[in-house]
Amino acid sequence: MPAVQETVAQVKKIDVDQYKYGFETDIEMVKAPKGLNEDIVRFISEKKAEPAWMLEWRLDAYRRWRAMTEPTWAKISYPKIDFEDLYYYAAPKNSEGPKSLADVDPELLKMYERLGVPLQEQEILAGVKSDKPRVAVDAVFDSVSVVTTFKDELAKAGVIFCSISEALREHGDLVRKYLGSVVPQSDNYYAALNSAVFSDGSFVYVPEGVRCPMELSTYFRINERETGQFERTLIIAEKGSYVSYLEGCTAPMRDENQLHAAVVELIALDDAEIKYSTVQNWYPGDKNGKGGIYNFVTKRGDCRGRNSKISWTQVETGSAITWKYPSCILRGDNSRGEFYSIAVSNGYQQVDSGTKMIHLGKNTSSRIISKGIAAGYSQNTYRGLVSAHRKATGARNFTACDSLLIGDKCGAHTVPYIEAKNSSAHFEHEATTSKISDDMLFYCQQRGLSEEEAVALVVNGFVRDVLQQLPMEFLAETQKLIGISLEGSVG
Amino acid sequence: MLEIKNLHVKLADEDKVILKGLTLTVPKGEVHAIMGPNGSGKSTLAYVLAGREGYEVTDGDILWNGESIIEMEPDERAAKGVFLAFQYPMEIPGVAGLTFLRTATNAVRKKRELTEMTTPEFMKFVKEKAAKLNIDFEMLKRPVNVGFSGGEKKRSEILQMAMLEPTLCVLDETDSGLDIDALKVVSDGVNALRGPDRAMLVITHYQRLLNHIVPDKVHVLADGRIQKTGGKELALELEKSGYAEFTGKAA
Incomplete structure (x- = not known):
């Protein structure tokens, strides 16, 4: 089978089968003891053989984090997290430097097979030469990148795509130059925590004038019991370059709530463009609201250069709690930021998500399209900030926030902030709230669709503007995923 | 064959009784018209046949090909x-529109335990049917019914009917909101679907539609019951005398 079809087929298998990922793999783990202190930070840094400056950076973050308190402004409620009762480092034992697939723990490969992550690099490379787009996957198992596919091919184009641990070893200067330059260590409580204990993540560097030849993609997975997962992603697009990155997630089913606090930093220099897409499908908890992932994520892009562009697209269907605001700092003149979001909540899920568009440069523009779908007993909040600073002459923003309610036990909320300190700023805000009507469902059912098919169809119509922003390869399964996430939401 | 037997229907949330012992039989291959004044229960009959929520069948039954359908979901x-x-x-x-048609x-x-259509098969099928109904293919790329004129909506309904190949067609006031030209297109579409395996129930207010879709029988529905049954000439009589006779009788 040609590689791309296999990839697509496997990815499909992942997303369409609802929580059948509730399995755990039996692999010996190397764990740091529970709790967090400077010794743990040192342990992590040492385990990863990091340069001295990195350890200092982590310790600095740790000390800042100690002085901070958890934010409470979001419309979410959850039992207090005991940060001393978590493990901050877990890595599969055999993975300290596999050189090729042959060195990878066969258990792990088997699990990826079940998940459908295509790691058969050799097979792909030996495959029929195809002009179809290909997908490179940097699979993250708990905290350590196991194998990075396509590395050689990307290297030919000069693109660096590797785990952040590897980047620290091989491209230390680049990491040092950019790490924390968009999300500083003390940016917020969870970003500080991440900065202190992040275990792994992806690093992408696209050199000047290069159009990255393929979609880059990462599958995250949380496996070990009570392991917080702290991913760190850093993407740098040099002048005139382009990269499209897709992050997708699944996690096994379990009872304890799991904390996830990732940080993603994007940097686009002059005329560069970064497209970052997320399909998030973590365990949302059972039907009574027990369990599920707590997802506290800081994602921010810096349009540092003139005419640069950063586009966030997110499809959020999982997690018990989502606290996430992918943002753009529009620093370069004529830069552009985009945020396209679909947030689906069902059961007892709580979503507080949105974006910040910070207009600093002249003639900067931004666009926000947010679609929230709330079903069951869930609460779904859009929270956004659009601001134009004094020198941001000619700033423009268009925002559309649409909420769709299914049933009468859920809630949709919109909290938009607008700050214009420059009189030439032009900001538009539209918002709608609607319900799926019984008449609409009856119409679809009369045409032969089951109730669930009808809901999926109507919802997919509702989110169409945003779906169109996703890379083609992931469109079909995302549509299915949305339908599946809403199963049992009516009737 | 459609057999409606002594059908009693009330609104689920209120005590309002709408159908009060309606009995009607439509054999396959025939087209029957139901005419009646406002509020006589015509649309309720259509909805109850299709299984819409909000109505409660308190007595009687609906058989389609000998099988009771009143407990079935709309999609069944x-x-x-x-x-x-x-x-x-x-x-x-x-x-x-195309996505909707294909999904449906x-x-x-x-x-029906048939194989699903592949994209090329479906495209061929829909193009044929749309051409027959004089439907501009571009219309099918627009969202279903959004911003459609009255005529476009009704043509789109008839296209859906042609695509789904039903055996019992219920047309609820299909002539409402149509000008003469649109009426002709829609009627031609319906007539093209007439056949020995299909039963049709045409619900209408006015005799006008029945000039184009000539029924085998006409039933007068008033006060929740069939008050009179006749041939196509009954529609013409009603056009002249109105429904006063039946509403009077009911009162």
Whole structure:
């Protein structure tokens, strides 16, 4: 089978089968003891053989984090997290430097097979030469990148795509130059925590004038019991370059709530463009609201250069709690930021998500399209900030926030902030709230669709503007995923 | 054959009784018209046949091909061949007509244990049917019914009917909101679907539609019951004398 079809087929298998990922793999783990202190930070840094400056950076973050308190402004409620009762480092034992697939723990490969992550690099490379787009996957198992596919091919184009641990070893200067330059260590409580204990993540560097030849993609997975997962992603697009990155997630089913606090930093220099897409499908908890992932994520892009562009697209269907605001700092003149979001909540899920568009440069523009779908007993909040600073002459923003309610036990909320300190700023805000009507469902059912098919169809119509922003390869399964996430939401 | 036996229907949330012992038989291959004044229960009959929520059958039964359908979900009835052309078709924002038609066609085919259509098969099928109904293919790329004129909506309903190949067609006030030209196109579409295996129930207010879709029988529905049954000439009589006779009788 040609590689791309296999990839697509496997990815499909992942997303369409609802929580059948509730399995755990039996692999010996190397764990740091529970709790967090400077010794743990040192342990992590040492385990990863990091340069001295990195350890200092982590310790600095740790000390800042100690002085901070958890934010409470979001419309979410959850039992207090005991940060001393978590493990901050877990890595599969055999993975300290596999050189090729042959060195990878066969258990792990088997699990990826079940998940459908295509790691058969050799097979792909030996495959029929195809002009179809290909997908490179940097699979993250708990905290350590196991194998990075396509590395050689990307290297030919000069693109660096590797785990952040590897980047620290091989491209230390680049990491040092950019790490924390968009999300500083003390940016917020969870970003500080991440900065202190992040275990792994992806690093992408696209050199000047290069159009990255393929979609880059990462599958995250949380496996070990009570392991917080702290991913760190850093993407740098040099002048005139382009990269499209897709992050997708699944996690096994379990009872304890799991904390996830990732940080993603994007940097686009002059005329560069970064497209970052997320399909998030973590365990949302059972039907009574027990369990599920707590997802506290800081994602921010810096349009540092003139005419640069950063586009966030997110499809959020999982997690018990989502606290996430992918943002753009529009620093370069004529830069552009985009945020396209679909947030689906069902059961007892709580979503507080949105974006910040910070207009600093002249003639900067931004666009926000947010679609929230709330079903069951869930609460779904859009929270956004659009601001134009004094020198941001000619700033423009268009925002559309649409909420769709299914049933009468859920809630949709919109909290938009607008700050214009420059009189030439032009900001538009539209918002709608609607319900799926019984008449609409009856119409679809009369045409032969089951109730669930009808809901999926109507919802997919509702989110169409945003779906169109996703890379083609992931469109079909995302549509299915949305339908599946809403199963049992009516009737 | 459609057999409606002594059908009593009330609103589920209120005590209002709408159908009070309606009995009606439509054999396959025939087209029957139901005429009646406002509030006589015509649309309720259409909805109850299709299985819409909000109505409660308190007595009687509906048999389609000898099988009771009153406990079935709307989609199960659709799979059994029941199709309702709506008086007010719903808008579905963001869902292109083609997507809707394909989803519906394959959903019904699957339930009828037929193989689902591939994209090329489906495209060929829909192009043929649309051409017959004088439907501009571009219209099918627009979201279902969103911003459609009255005529476009009704033609779209008839296209859906042609695509889903039902055996029992219920047309609820299909002539409402149509000008003469649109009326002709829609009627031609309906007439093209007439056949020995299909039963049709045409619900209308006015005799006008029945000049184009000539029925085998005409029933007068008033006060929740069939008050009179006759041939196509009954429609012409009603056009002259109105429904006063029946509403008077009911009162």
